[in-house]
Amino acid sequence: MKKDKHGCDLKTCLMCRLCLKEWLPAVEAHRKNYTLNKGQLLFSENDAVTGIYFIYSGKMKVHKHWSKDKELIVRFARKGDIVGHRGIGTELIYPVSATALEPTTVCYIDMDFFKSSLKVNNEVLYELMMFYARELQESEKKMRNLAHMTVKGRIATALLMLLQKFGADEDGYINLNLSKQDLASYTGTTYETAFRMMNELINDNAVEVAGKNIKVINAGKLEKLGREYEEE
């Protein structure tokens, strides 16, 4: 039942692991649920950091602002994921924003409590450290790709990553309704270029698109596009 309480996957949800430890009652006093509509901001770049969030249900994007109509989506988050941990660091200010991509429910835990929990529970702290380490590896891989890979390759890689992260429905469509604008922001390019590249991928018979739904038909082809360099 404790599982039901938070509704996430015990294995991957740090929140669950946290709550299922000795301090469940303590957590109860420091947590709070929020529900967001599609498009609603959970927190915004430069906001003061007051706590950390865990996603109970729904999907979010974490993004970094650049100019009026430019941003970079740094990460997608789904049920069971942590959001707002990027606010932990020297500053007490979020370096990113988080926006719901569909109706989303999150659990908020205030930072003081969270931090003091970490100081008490070495195991969870270790887990969190490892989580950061993995995120750092991810981030730097994406950074290199951004620097050296062509837009088409980046889009191909992004689609594979989305497929892996969100899975596909019965018809093979990725379980995420991504606007082309968001796809562009995620791959660090413009709307128009993202659009053109998607067309190329469709012509290559690598993907199929129906409205906002994307189906990966030929994963091998996409993978190959992400490895143009293998010709060292």
Added chain:
Amino acid sequence: MKKDKHGCDLKTCLMCRLCLKEWLPAVEAHRKNYTLNKGQLLFSENDAVTGIYFIYSGKMKVHKHWSKDKELIVRFARKGDIVGHRGIGTELIYPVSATALEPTTVCYIDMDFFKSSLKVNNEVLYELMMFYARELQESEKKMRNLAHMTVKGRIATALLMLLQKFGADEDGYINLNLSKQDLASYTGTTYETAFRMMNELINDNAVEVAGKNIKVINAGKLEKLGREYEEE
């Protein structure tokens, strides 16, 4: 004297903090010093991770390979910095390489010992977690810049960062002999473009170059170049 033992700055060196804790004798049994010449590899992408390194003296670059003659420098490291922590994660394989930029001495600690130390010492683990968190913030800021900033802006930003990290000598030259190739790899561009942009910066009276030595003359101008977007 314990400080002298490792020769780094107590405040910033996790190694020092580690060693000055209760387990100095234990550390002694698990550490080993290595000295590298300029250009020598400490570890290479895809090597198995067996331990972690702390820099006693010298400077290194941490880089991610792309194709025959392309890479991305992910980070520079100096005395007191940790190297090889990117190997911690799910995989037991380094996602990056580390190369000495000048004669460098490092201290190696085997991973098993390091990890078990972390499990025992909550305070150091917490410190390490925060370190990762900061690195992640850095990485994502650089990622956004790579995606949206022009090459000139990236070079300007890079120079400021190098100045801040390595400081300047009496004449104002940055304490790091960076080849133009490395500057290009750090900013995710080509040798020639990096060269041309440096020329522009010289013409702008923002920097001065004497051989491999770079002096920042007008930091304000460089900062401005890194903020072209502020016209939201």
Added chain:
DNA sequence: CGGTGTATTGAACAATTTCAAGGAAAGTGG
């Protein structure tokens, strides 16, 4: 002094962005 590697520069080329404009789709108010 020749050789090897890096520095410098120009010019062609390629990738991506920007601008502009027409079309489709979706929401709004009458």
Added chain:
DNA sequence: CCACTTTCCTTGAAATTGTTCAATACACCG
């Protein structure tokens, strides 16, 4: 339900930025 507004989609073409290629100059090393 229709006309209207608005927003997003789609596409072409020009402009820009950055890369690649090629050639020459320079500097250090044995």
